[in-house]
Amino acid sequence: MSDPLHTPPDMSYGDYLGLDTLLSAQRPLSPEHDEMLFIVIHQASELWLKLSLHELRGARAHVAADDLGPAFKMISRVSRIQGQLIQSWDVLGTMTPSDYQALRPHLGQSSGFQSFQYRALEFLLGAKDETMLQVHEGTPTHGELSAALTEPSLYDECVCLLARRGFAIPGDVTARDWRKPHAAHPAVEAAWLEVYRDPVRYWDLYELAEKLVDLEFRFQQWRFAHLKTVERIIGFKSGTGGSMGAAYLARALQGSFFPELYAVRTVL
Numbered sequence: 547m548s549d550p551l552h553t554p555p556d557m558s559y560g561d562y563l564g565l566d567t568l569l570s571a572q573r574p575l576s577p578e579h580d581e582m583l584f585i586v587i588h589q590a591s592e593l594w595l596k597l598s599l600h601e602l603r604g605a606r607a608h609v610a611a612d613d614l615g616p617a618f619k620m621i622s623r624v625s626r627i628q629g630q631l632i633q634s635w636d637v638l639g640t641m642t643p644s645d646y647q648a649l650r651p652h653l654g655q656s657s658g659f660q661s662f663q664y665r666a667l668e669f670l671l672g673a674k675d676e677t678m679l680q681v682h683e684g685t686p687t688h689g690e691l692s693a694a695l696t697e698p699s700l701y702d703e704c705v706c707l708l709a710r711r712g713f714a715i716p717g718d719v720t721a722r723d724w725r726k727p728h729a730a731h732p733a734v735e736a737a738w739l740e741v742y743r744d745p746v747r748y749w750d751l752y753e754l755a756e757k758l759v760d761l762e763f764r765f766q767q768w769r770f771a772h773l774k775t776v777e778r779i780i781g782f783k784s785g786t787g788g789s790m791g792a793a794y795l796a797r798a799l800q801g802s803f804f805p806e807l808y809a810v811r812t813v814l
């Protein structure tokens with residue numbers, strides 16, 4: 547009888563997890579002791595980003611299908627993952643400016659700025675920016691990032707859900723060009739305001755809104771800790787990716803993925 551599970555009987559822990567590949571991907575380019583830390587922190591962050599994308603794409607599909615229970619579970623999981631990502635700055639902070647200076651020449655122009663998963667996550671949350679595709683031109687990741695730009699974001703799906711629930715959301719908000727960033731709209735703010743004024747009546751939408759705010763709150767905490775770690779390690783030097791460094795990173799702290807959810811807090 548054939549094995550319906552297709553599991554090789556002699557499969558080991560290392561086989562299942564692809565540890566040969568995973569653990570041979572740490573290839574320091576310098577003799578510096580701290581380069582291993584630098585590589586592992588980045589790789590671990592990319593793995594958490596991969597899981598975050600998986601969970602939030604799942605959450606988006608469940609919101610689109612009016613099935614909020616599983617979406618809540620997935621969004622909550624991502625908030626916990628963000629906790630891990632934020633915590634990792636503490637580990638990286640054990641690297642001193644002198645340690646980093648020694649390995650910096652070996653990094654060339656490589657920079658987190660080129661992380662396509664980070665950009666895909668920003669797109670999935672609604673911060674679309676077509677110009678960010680340029681750096682991926684001609685790479686295998688361009689297609690995936692381009693798809694992430696074209697698809698509605700998780701927040702777009704939440705706004706469409708508000709419309710399906712009977713809130714007066716204009717058609718040009720629910721059927722817009724998804725490649726553009728979400729822009730705050732008074733009708734969306736009015737809908738969330740109604741939800742926040744009567745949580746008992748709209749409990750699931752209220753819970754959804756608070757889970758989104760959790761995501762944004764932690765995203766900003768990660769950005770802030772990145773900025774402060776960068777200031778601590780390279781001061782105000784420019785980045786390996788060619789930006790102004792700390793000044794570039796500080797700019798992202800001004801934005802909001804879900805502007806209406808913050809606006810309602812002022813008027814409530």
Ligand code: HEM
Pocket residue numbers: 587588591592638646657658659660661664772775776779780784785786787788789790791792794795798
């Ligand atoms: C010594 C540690 C680090 C330094 C000095 C550093 C520095 C910088 C700088 C200066 C930038 C701006 C772009 C540039 O000009 O390069 C940047 C961007 C970025 N870094 Fe780091 N970084 C560090 C660690 C990390 C780690 C551990 C991650 C985790 C994945 C990371 C992810 C990113 C991402 C995603 C961006 C793009 C941010 C955006 O475009 O808004 N960085 N980094």
